[in-house]
Amino acid sequence: MAEFDWSSIPGAWPFLWAGMQTTLEITVLAVAAGIVWGTLLAIMRMSDIRLLSWFAASYVNLFRSIPLVMVLLWFFLIVPALLESLFSTPRTSDTRLSSALVAFALFEAAYYAEIIRAGIQSVSRGQSAAALALGMSQSQTMRLVILPQAVSNMVPLLLTQGIILFQDTSLVYVSSLADFFGAAYKVGDRDGRLVELLLFAGAVYFAICFSASMLVKHFQKRAGS
Amino acid sequence: MISIRNVSKHYGSFQVLSDCSTEVEKGEVIVVCGPSGSGKSTLIKCVNGLEPFQQGEIVVNGISVGDPKTKLAKLRAHVGMVFQNFELFPHMSVSDNLAIAQIKVLGRSREEAIGRGLKLLDRVGLSAQAEKYPGQLSGGQQQRVAIARALAMDPICMLFDEPTSALDPEMVKEVLDVMVDLAQEGMTMMVVSHEMGFARRVAHRVIFMDQGRIVEDAPKEEFFGQPRSERAQQFLSKILQH
Ligand SMILES: Nc1ncnc2c1ncn2[C@@H]1O[C@H](COP(=O)(O)OP(=O)(O)OP(=O)(O)O)[C@@H](O)[C@H]1O
Numbered sequence: 075m076a077e078f079d080w081s082s083i084p085g086a087w088p089f090l091w092a093g094m095q096t097t098l099e100i101t102v103l104a105v106a107a108g109i110v111w112g113t114l115l116a117i118m119r120m121s122d123i124r125l126l127s128w129f130a131a132s133y134v135n136l137f138r139s140i141p142l143v144m145v146l147l148w149f150f151l152i153v154p155a156l157l158e159s160l161f162s163t164p165r166t167s168d169t170r171l172s173s174a175l176v177a178f179a180l181f182e183a184a185y186y187a188e189i190i191r192a193g194i195q196s197v198s199r200g201q202s203a204a205a206l207a208l209g210m211s212q213s214q215t216m217r218l219v220i221l222p223q224a225v226s227n228m229v230p231l232l233l234t235q236g237i238i239l240f241q242d243t244s245l246v247y248v249s250s251l252a253d254f255f256g257a258a259y260k261v262g263d264r265d266g267r268l269v270e271l272l273l274f275a276g277a278v279y280f281a282i283c284f285s286a287s288m289l290v291k292h293f294q295k296r297a298g299s
Numbered sequence: 300m301i302s303i304r305n306v307s308k309h310y311g312s313f314q315v316l317s318d319c320s321t322e323v324e325k326g327e328v329i330v331v332c333g334p335s336g337s338g339k340s341t342l343i344k345c346v347n348g349l350e351p352f353q354q355g356e357i358v359v360n361g362i363s364v365g366d367p368k369t370k371l372a373k374l375r376a377h378v379g380m381v382f383q384n385f386e387l388f389p390h391m392s393v394s395d396n397l398a399i400a401q402i403k404v405l406g407r408s409r410e411e412a413i414g415r416g417l418k419l420l421d422r423v424g425l426s427a428q429a430e431k432y433p434g435q436l437s438g439g440q441q442q443r444v445a446i447a448r449a450l451a452m453d454p455i456c457m458l459f460d461e462p463t464s465a466l467d468p469e470m471v472k473e474v475l476d477v478m479v480d481l482a483q484e485g486m487t488m489m490v491v492s493h494e495m496g497f498a499r500r501v502a503h504r505v506i507f508m509d510q511g512r513i514v515e516d517a518p519k520e521e522f523f524g525q526p527r528s529e530r531a532q533q534f535l536s537k538i539l540q541h
């Protein structure tokens with residue numbers, strides 16, 4: 075078996091770091107957008123208005139039943155074409171990052187919606203009765219009383235889902251976008267050191283996700299005590 | 300002030316309230332008692348529209364609660380309610396618990412709301428606790444804060460749903476004392492409670508419910524003297540043994 079040769083990593087560091095920045099950018103923006111859209115979906119799903127709850131339930135079930143990589147592919151293929159016809163953007167502009175962001179946000183929102191719904195339902199009904207009895211509207215009750223409490227119950231799960239998303243961003247390789255995984259792959263391919271680079275990338279993903287999970291557990295314990 | 304006329308409510312085929320009628324005049328204190336599951340909580344929650352009902356009419360201060368055109372939030376802002384489990388907002392300090400609805404619902408300024416809250420905290424003997432969180436208070440203290448929170452909205456009447464039944468026995472008195480004060484100041488009160496001592500001291504009338512019906516609705520002296528229904532007699536003798 076050939077010796078491992080790690081020598082191509084230091085030289086490629088700026089390129090790898092740029093890839094990591096793309097990965098983090100996708101993760102953070104998709105988590106933020108996914109939480110906002112997921113919150114709206116969760117509220118719709120619990121609404122008395124049948125059409126809204128039906129829409130939210132179908133949305134969640136749909137996105138939870140199709141593979142993420144397929145959603146990504148659709149968005150790489152469909153969104154650029156759509157943007158082109160809508161805003162007549164020149165063909166040269168690179169929409170890969172934005173379509174990846176939209177795809178992740180829409181997909182993750184389905185998962186966030188369920189986490190948020192469970193969080194909202196974990197706040198006792200007595201709390202909303204008390205808020206309503208004080209004359210608050212439904213939306214004030216939600217914003218001022220229910221959500222703040224629900225959030226602290228669901229932060230660990232939201233973070234855990236964020237860690238999963240961080241790993242899933244590697245799927246953007248289907249559009250050959252240079253996220254961290256894509257960058258590592260390209261470097262390895264170029265230097266004929268694919269095995270080393272993929273091992274290295276795996277170790278980095280592991281180190282980041284493992285320590286993030288530990289951090290979440292730590293917060294969870296502190297919140298629980 | 301509160302007029303309940305032939306109110307019925309059911310969950311599917313289960314009848315929770317059957318043809319309930321009673322009146323609460325301004326300044327009157329009514330105590331509602333009855334066995335578990337008899338519909339006391341449901342009835343009192345119908346008064347501020349927290350529970351919908353299918354038949355009959357409830358009018359509070361001239362406003363019909365069941366009317367779909369009624370702005371319930373506006374009515375509730377001036378109908379105080381105190382719950383068995385206090386239901387203070389655990390993520391807010393005591394002083395914010397008192398201020399939040401004054402600011403968001405009545406549109407008072409923050410200073411005004413905090414000031415009014417502090418006055419009411421003082422009244423229930425808790426001005427030293429203003430900056431604490433509900434979780435740091437005893438049950439009795441929490442319930443007194445909950446009463447102050449309702450009073451901060453300048454209610455025209457107050458509804459209590461078993462305000463002392465989740466409390467340790469040694470804390471019941473501090474809450475009842477606050478309620479007795481309120482009653483003596485002329486607050487209109489509808490109180491679901493098994494505290495017969497409280498009823499004897501300040502109630503004008505006592506209502507006894509059983510299986511969703513108002514079985515007895517009598518002036519206090521009459522109720523404690525000689526309840527007409529056998530169920531009420533049994534219930535009273537059971538309670539008084541404790
Ligand atoms: N959402 C619901 N669906 C079906 N039945 C219900 C519902 N809420 C309450 N009930 C039933 O209605 C009846 C009256 O309940 P309610 O809470 O008003 O009784 P209560 O007199 O306040 O009893 P307690 O002394 O235990 O508080 C009970 O038998 C209860 O099981």
Ligand SMILES: [Mg+2]
Nearest residue numbers: 339340341461
């Ligand atoms: Mg009850």
